[in-house]
Amino acid sequence: MVKYVYSFLEGNKDMKDLLGGKGANLAEMTSLGLPVPPGFTITTDACKEYLKRGEVPETLTTEVTQALRDVEREIGRRLGDPDKPLLVSVRSGAKFSMPGMMETVLNIGLNDESVQGLARMAGNDRFAWDSYRRLIQMFGKTVMDVDGDLFANALDQMKADRGTTQDTDLTADDLKELTETFKVIYRDATGEDFPQDPREQMDKATEAVFRSWNTERAAIYRRRERIPNNLGTAVNICTMVFGNMGEESGTGVAFTRDPSTGKSGVYGDFLMNAQGEDVVAGIRNTLALADLERINKPVYDELLGIMRTLETHYQDLCDIEYTIEEGKLWMLQTRVGKRTAAAAFRVATQLVDEKLITSDQAVERVTGEQLTQLMFPQFDTDSTKTLLTKGMAASPGAAVGGIAFNNEQAEAAKAQGRPCILVRRETNPDDLAGMVVAEGVLTARGGKTSHAAVVARGMGKTCVCGAEALEIDLEAGTLTVGGKVLKEGDTIAIDGSTGEVFDGDVPVSDSPVTTYLLKGLEAGLAACNGDEDMTELVTSVDRILTYCDKSAKLRVRANADNPTDAQRAVDFGASGIGLCRTEHMFLGARRPLVERAILSEAGSQERVEALAELGKLQRQDFKEMLQVLDGKPMTVRLIDPPLHEFLPDLTSLEVKVALQHERGEHNADDEKMLAAVRKLHEANPMLGLRGVRLGVWMPGLFAMQMHALVGAAAELKAAGGDPRPEIMVPLVGSNAELAIIRREAEEIIAEELEAAGVELDVPVGCMVELPRAAMIAESLAEEADFFSYGTNDLTQTTWGFSRDDCEGVFFPHYIEAGIFGVSPFESLDVHGVGRIVEEGVRRGRSAKPDMKMGVCGEHGGDPDSIHFFASVGIDYVSCSPFRVPVARLEVGRVEA
Ligand code: PEP
Numbered sequence: 070m071v072k073y074v075y076s077f078l079e080g081n082k083d084m085k086d087l088l089g090g091k092g093a094n095l096a097e098m099t100s101l102g103l104p105v106p107p108g109f110t111i112t113t114d115a116c117k118e119y120l121k122r123g124e125v126p127e128t129l130t131t132e133v134t135q136a137l138r139d140v141e142r143e144i145g146r147r148l149g150d151p152d153k154p155l156l157v158s159v160r161s162g163a164k165f166s167m168p169g170m171m172e173t174v175l176n177i178g179l180n181d182e183s184v185q186g187l188a189r190m191a192g193n194d195r196f197a198w199d200s201y202r203r204l205i206q207m208f209g210k211t212v213m214d215v216d217g218d219l220f221a222n223a224l225d226q227m228k229a230d231r232g233t234t235q236d237t238d239l240t241a242d243d244l245k246e247l248t249e250t251f252k253v254i255y256r257d258a259t260g261e262d263f264p265q266d267p268r269e270q271m272d273k274a275t276e277a278v279f280r281s282w283n284t285e286r287a288a289i290y291r292r293r294e295r296i297p298n299n300l301g302t303a304v305n306i307c308t309m310v311f312g313n314m315g316e317e318s319g320t321g322v323a324f325t326r327d328p329s330t331g332k333s334g335v336y337g338d339f340l341m342n343a344q345g346e347d348v349v350a351g352i353r354n355t356l357a358l359a360d361l362e363r364i365n366k367p368v369y370d371e372l373l374g375i376m377r378t379l380e381t382h383y384q385d386l387c388d389i390e391y392t393i394e395e396g397k398l399w400m401l402q403t404r405v406g407k408r409t410a411a412a413a414f415r416v417a418t419q420l421v422d423e424k425l426i427t428s429d430q431a432v433e434r435v436t437g438e439q440l441t442q443l444m445f446p447q448f449d450t451d452s453t454k455t456l457l458t459k460g461m462a463a464s465p466g467a468a469v470g471g472i473a474f475n476n477e478q479a480e481a482a483k484a485q486g487r488p489c490i491l492v493r494r495e496t497n498p499d500d501l502a503g504m505v506v507a508e509g510v511l512t513a514r515g516g517k518t519s520h521a522a523v524v525a526r527g528m529g530k531t532c533v534c535g536a537e538a539l540e541i542d543l544e545a546g547t548l549t550v551g552g553k554v555l556k557e558g559d560t561i562a563i564d565g566s567t568g569e570v571f572d573g574d575v576p577v578s579d580s581p582v583t584t585y586l587l588k589g590l591e592a593g594l595a596a597c598n599g600d601e602d603m604t605e606l607v608t609s610v611d612r613i614l615t616y617c618d619k620s621a622k623l624r625v626r627a628n629a630d631n632p633t634d635a636q637r638a639v640d641f642g643a644s645g646i647g648l649c650r651t652e653h654m655f656l657g658a659r660r661p662l663v664e665r666a667i668l669s670e671a672g673s674q675e676r677v678e679a680l681a682e683l684g685k686l687q688r689q690d691f692k693e694m695l696q697v698l699d700g701k702p703m704t705v706r707l708i709d710p711p712l713h714e715f716l717p718d719l720t721s722l723e724v725k726v727a728l729q730h731e732r733g734e735h736n737a738d739d740e741k742m743l744a745a746v747r748k749l750h751e752a753n754p755m756l757g758l759r760g761v762r763l764g765v766w767m768p769g770l771f772a773m774q775m776h777a778l779v780g781a782a783a784e785l786k787a788a789g790g791d792p793r794p795e796i797m798v799p800l801v802g803s804n805a806e807l808a809i810i811r812r813e814a815e816e817i818i819a820e821e822l823e824a825a826g827v828e829l830d831v832p833v834g835c836m837v838e839l840p841r842a843a844m845i846a847e848s849l850a851e852e853a854d855f856f857s858y859g860t861n862d863l864t865q866t867t868w869g870f871s872r873d874d875c876e877g878v879f880f881p882h883y884i885e886a887g888i889f890g891v892s893p894f895e896s897l898d899v900h901g902v903g904r905i906v907e908e909g910v911r912r913g914r915s916a917k918p919d920m921k922m923g924v925c926g927e928h929g930g931d932p933d934s935i936h937f938f939a940s941v942g943i944d945y946v947s948c949s950p951f952r953v954p955v956a957r958l959e960v961g962r963v964e965a
């Protein structure tokens with residue numbers, strides 16, 4: 070029988086698939102002997118079963134009864150008991166944290182009778198009625214979909230009637246009356262009474278949590294974070310402890326280190342006499358954790374001790390949620406904390422220095438994506454800026470854009486290609502859509518652990534929060550700060566590393582991390598201008614990358630087709646060029662030459678001359694690039710695209726010629742061009758005359774390129790250089806095709822080397838970008854010195870998806886429908902295309918065990934894909950120069 074319920078005494082931190090992150094960590098803390106209120110977790114399997122069947126599995130109900138009775142026995146109180154009621158919280162908790170995306174219901178177990186018992190137990194009528202009205206409100210809203218404003222308005226009305234604006238001014242009797250009003254709202258909206266049976270409350274809340282997995286905002290969040298749709302959420306049922314029992318009680322969140330800089334210390338926000346979400350909601354302004362020392366020293370000391378225990382146990386930065394109930398500390402949650410990219414690097418090296426983790430573990434703590442974020446530009450330190458105000462530096466980066474006050478405005482700006490900053494008083498999960506499209510997020514309220522801050526950090530988005538001087542008037546559509554009034558669309562700039570908010574546009578400059586990556590450690594440190602945090606960061610990145618380079622299982626090359634990109638690739642640490650797309654050298658002023666070559670008769674003098682001209686230019690290009698790469702391999706791919714790409718568009722040309730005819734004119738050049746374009750026109754050009762087929766079909770074309778490359782290399786070699794050219798043939802599907810080009814190549818290589826009087830090994834290999842090539846790899850290997858998997862075309866030809874058309878058209882629907890979580894052109898489809906790569910590697914190596922194999926499709930720079938390529942024995946990945954540092958980091962993270 071499937072087990073659906075685990076007591077906190079049973080699970081552990083490694084059971085996140087089944088118990089979700091929160092449940093697994095509550096169990097871990099329980100087994101560490103930390104003060105966790107008793108409770109149990111309903112598994113993600115139960116959620117999946119519920120979502121599949123639309124009803125709760127029967128055995129779940131009975132298991133819950135057992136687990137609940139165990140909790141009741143442990144705590145000595147029963148759910149719904151009129152004298153000493155046990156109250157529980159029902160909280161969602163998926164494998165991956167999805168802050169605020171799913172439901173929570175607190176104070177389950179209160180009804181018309183047990184509220185009296187709670188009042189007597191707590192010696193506090195007001196507290197009991199406040200808890201009861203909160204239950205009806207939360208249960209109504211989240212479980213029964215009652216419009217939350219109905220409750221909020223009734224509360225406001227009561228405060229207005231009593232002449233106050235503070236909840237705390239309402240008396241026990243007021244709250245009792247409010248509870249009755251809430252019950253009426255509940256009945257009117259749902260057609261039934263608020264359930265008095267506590268078990269019914271608990272079961273319905275559990276189902277609501279299950280259902281919340283499929284809400285739209287949760288789905289958006291998962292898409293954004295690439296969290297699979299089929300994981301489901303666990304449900305944690307936990308004994309309630311109260312942070313709102315008076316001034317001896319409170320609740321808070323804390324980090325064992327600063328989540329934005331990584332600095333070790335005491336970081337967190339708390340509120341006395343507050344419950345649950347009050348701290349993260351950003352509604353009341355919080356106190357800093359350090360203030361707790363003054364307010365309750367024993368609890369503060371205990372909390373710090375627990376934080377140290379957790380950091381030692383998890384060997385990482387942890388975040389925690391706790392509640393103090395009448396002076397007693399309770400731990401409600403912990404997890405390895407989200408952090409900014411900068412903090413990730415700093416914390417990783419700090420923990421190595423503190424001898425808590427090994428260098429291997431440190432490399433696991435950072436990702437290529439985080440390194441990408443650190444490469445983002447920053448505001449120019451020298452530029453003149455108009456400071457509007459300063460808030461908290463919640464998530465680093467420099468963002469500039471027009472003000473958007475809500476999701477609609479942000480999405481409209483995005484649709485028109487205008488960058489925007491989402492400006493809110495505070496954010497909640499409903500603002501997610503706006504946060505996704507905005508360049509940055511600015512809030513007027515809330516601390517570093519507010520929703521805006523946590524979510525923005527998770528997204529790697531710039532965020533400034535708690536900028537209290539901002540007055541936002543949504544009705545008027547204005548943002549007022551220090552007497553200045555700004556409207557929707559007005560440009561502001563926010564600095565997520567300092568918390569500054571500027572009026573107007575502010576120029577941005579390179580981050581010191583980028584300077585380091587391009588110019589080395591000394592230059593990177595100099596660019597920090599003495600800023601200690603930045604200096605520590607650059608040093609951390611250097612230490613980790615150096616370690617990665619040393620332990621790398623794969624090499625990283627770059628895709629580049631001009632000397633500037635080649636230089637950048639080398640500066641970023643590429644070990645060579647894995648793909649030089651030579652057709653990129655045929656553009657601009659060279660186009661007429663290409664046209665001439667294409668339009669001339671095969672074997673004609675004109676063609677010979679046009680190709681010779683092109684050859685001269687290519688030779689110079691190759692020479693410059695080989696000089697940049699001196700000593701490093703450079704794979705040059707012979708021309709790949711269909712030739713019509715170099716000629717005018719068929720339709721426009723037809724119209725042009727037809728108009729000439731109408732006017733009785735005849736232009737011989739245009740007519741000749743039209744005939745050629747018609748001749749080369751193809752219905753499916755990507756499946757047509759391109760790649761190796763061109764080389765076979767149009768003698769002289771590949772030969773010109775090979776002469777240029779080998780000639781340039783021979784010249785450099787003769788001059789004492791160390792050129793390492795490699796010739797690569799695209800779109801090969803048969804070894805006979807490759808054999809034809811190879812023979813030609815061998816003759817040209819011999820001829821050029823002999824002419825220059827040098828010796829040079831020039832490998833000839835091919836791309837594997839058709840499924841057939843992979844399936845006959847053992848025989849292709851006879852003709853190829855190396856393979857490079859062109860996973861762009863391989864994805865196109867395996868799925869039959871046009872890489873130029875599908876992504877913008879129906880992929881969003883496919884992602885929505887869960888057919889795939891991410892475009893297969895972005896991250897390799899390991900189950901389909903990946904298997905073909907794997908089969909190609911296996912077959913190729915069966916013929917030539919030491920054959921070098923690389924990947925040069927876009928996937929070569931994608932972290933997940935890199936890990937897959939390593940697992941099937943690929944030797945190197947080649948990606949765009951800007952992705953090289955990311956790929957260097959990722960190849961260092963590949964497990965041994
Ligand atoms: C590929 O197909 O993966 C590839 C690298 O070639 P291109 O993108 O130029 O077709």
Ligand code: MG
Binds near residue numbers: 838
């Ligand atoms: Mg290709």
